[in-house]
Amino acid sequence: MTLAMPLTERTLILTPQGRDSQIALMILNEAGYGGTITPDFTGLCHELEAGAGLLLIATEALRDAGLEGLLLYLEQQPAWSDLPIVLLTHHGGSDRSPSSQLSELLGNVTFLERPFHPATLISLVSTALRGRRRQYEARDRLIDLSNSELRLQSILETLEQQVEERTAQLRHNEEALRQSQKMEAVGQLTGGIAHDFNNMLTGIIGSLELLRRRLARGRLEDLDSLIDLGVTSANRAAGLTHRLLAFSRRQSLDSKAVQMNDLVQSMGELLHRSLNESIQLDMRLHDQLWVAKADPNQLESALLNLVINARDAMPDGGRLVVETGNQVLDSDFTDAYSNLKPGDYVVLSVSDDGSGMPESVINRAFDPFFTTKPIGQGTGLGLSMIYGFSKQSGGHVSIDSEIDRGTTVRLYLPRFEGESLPHTPVDTEQMPQAQEGETVLIVEDDPAVRVLVSAVLSELGYGFVEASDADGAVPILDSAQRIDLLISDVGLPGINGRQLAEIGRQYRPELKVLFITGYAEHAAVRGGFLDPGMQMITKPFTFDLLTSKVREMIKN
Template identity: 45%
Template structure:
């Protein structure tokens, strides 16, 4: 991919020296295509390495599968019989819903490809209690209650040797040009980064089942009963006046008390003045010499348990890898869910 980009740039230089600028447009388009492919590859590798930027929300795996049924039917085609066996689980999981939807589609595409002559594709959900033995092979995974979504097919299945390599990047059994071997590895990285585990059952000629299990986070009833937390105070740091005012209004409608600051310096003045608050939300790019991270660091130094959410309009990269990040633009419910989760974690840690 880099070779394609470098070759195009080299030819652009030559064409400009030759006085042939009209030929440059095609070369630029080719270089952009190569860069786009490289960006996609990088994103998939980051997913496998559990380094991608996720935007987790409290979601129902049952609801995700149900909402995607029509799309999946179109993806797999009329030659595949699709069956949904969904529960009405009482637990929600904390994960990036877009990544979960992408994972589900990828699993269904793999299942379709494993059934070239047709067959049955089943999507099921369940809530299980995983033991120490069942999570032993996964670093950092804890035993306990999990919500699972499984994709099963009646296709060709895999041999034990192939199964050992199924989640490795670039491993694929498909012919050249029909797969790069990053689909399962990307799913594996996303699930592990979300605190979950991946289980696979397969045998040659007997089909395959891939099960994604994520820690159960909160019960639906608790979400309804504890939707608001009026006792909590939030410091909101945002220099764009309209964004700050609207965001503050949304938070106040959730029952929170909001202290507003239009710069990093103003936020630190609140801190030094002894203002008491329970959560800091700050934009990363702020006017002046103090950015959002530089606001968060002294807050954490004074109050180590203080939850912090940073908001940015661009990919945070390594500089924000240890911070909770929400990307702009975001829906109001995304911020509400993240604030609720942060304050709930604070309450749990205090107990």
């Protein structure tokens, strides 16, 4: 008889001899415990699979075959399980000694001598089952803990997924915002360019149309004013493109040693003329100023723009200070700017005591076409040009301003390292005539530019040979044709002008080269682009400058 109770708390009984099994089961049942009698170890192991709280085994059964199955079961118990076993021994018998040796293999073993008192058996069984219940409780807690870990892991995975999705959404929103801001900036830039260029093109096209009409009617008087109008508009357009290239840091810089004090003093008269009588100009020039490395023409333009901005900030008059100085910038300062390196810098600052700027205006001051001036009184490219010029020169520009207290703009340019050479300006006043036989090779892909360059050189007596690209120019360079100078656009289709010059010098090692360019990214810094015997002028250029350069290079 087996008392109904949980299988995990029943006693499995294996006593193959006598009536010990029946007696033990009866005692257990009377005490409220359940049990199951098994005939051998095979039956015992089969019942173990269903669950058990205790094994009650007679020691004589240990000599039977099949013990290996029980040992394997005990060895493979989960970590939480330690199945209790009660071994029934004979009083004063010889079976206890080997049983004690087997107890090391069986694990949680207790010995009970026969004949046993029912109370003793029940005490052992109840103690063993309490321990067995704690084992099952530990198992349940482990299962709960494992389930909790799984739930926590699931929650963490869900959170990670939500974080990834949220991060992806934020990145998408950030990219969309950046793209929107980029398109707004492009729209502002193109709108400003279109507005200014339309005005300039109107002046150019209109003056040319009036010239054509008057020439067609034979009216030759008062043509100079129309020509001046067209040239002025064209020069304004050229200035606009130069400022755009300066802002984008793609202009061709002719960086060299610059004595900034001399440059500022040479512009003194021009600066005074740019101001009205109510503004006092004060120049504070450092007497031990280092030599700066910069493009002097761009530096002059930057200074003039800063002075004009300061003038416009003081409509009721005030004091304008132009100051030079030396400054050493350490890594604490330069680390905030990607292109700036620690070292020595020459500083040009322009200060006014005018209206000042709020923080919102300072943050946009270097944006192209951004201006606080009324429509028609400013292109909004002055400060953006200075910003691009400073960055391309390896320098920096900063603005400090307070409302009603004034503004200071500081332009930092790197100190020139090396020997300073005197600058000899090109004389554009003379129209140098060619010497007999002097010939120029002109390589330009734009037909209009090629025709104009050829025409002006022809008027001065130069012979010329034309090519529209490098493929047409290389055979000429490889021929016996006399070539005193190669004039080439940098941005040719296919092989560019710089590569053409290298090929040309393979045929003619002493070949002199004059580059003309409207925009050439790799020619932005001339020092790393031009070899000896090479020079460069930028489009649009005056023909006086072109012919003077041609004469200078051929002569030298």
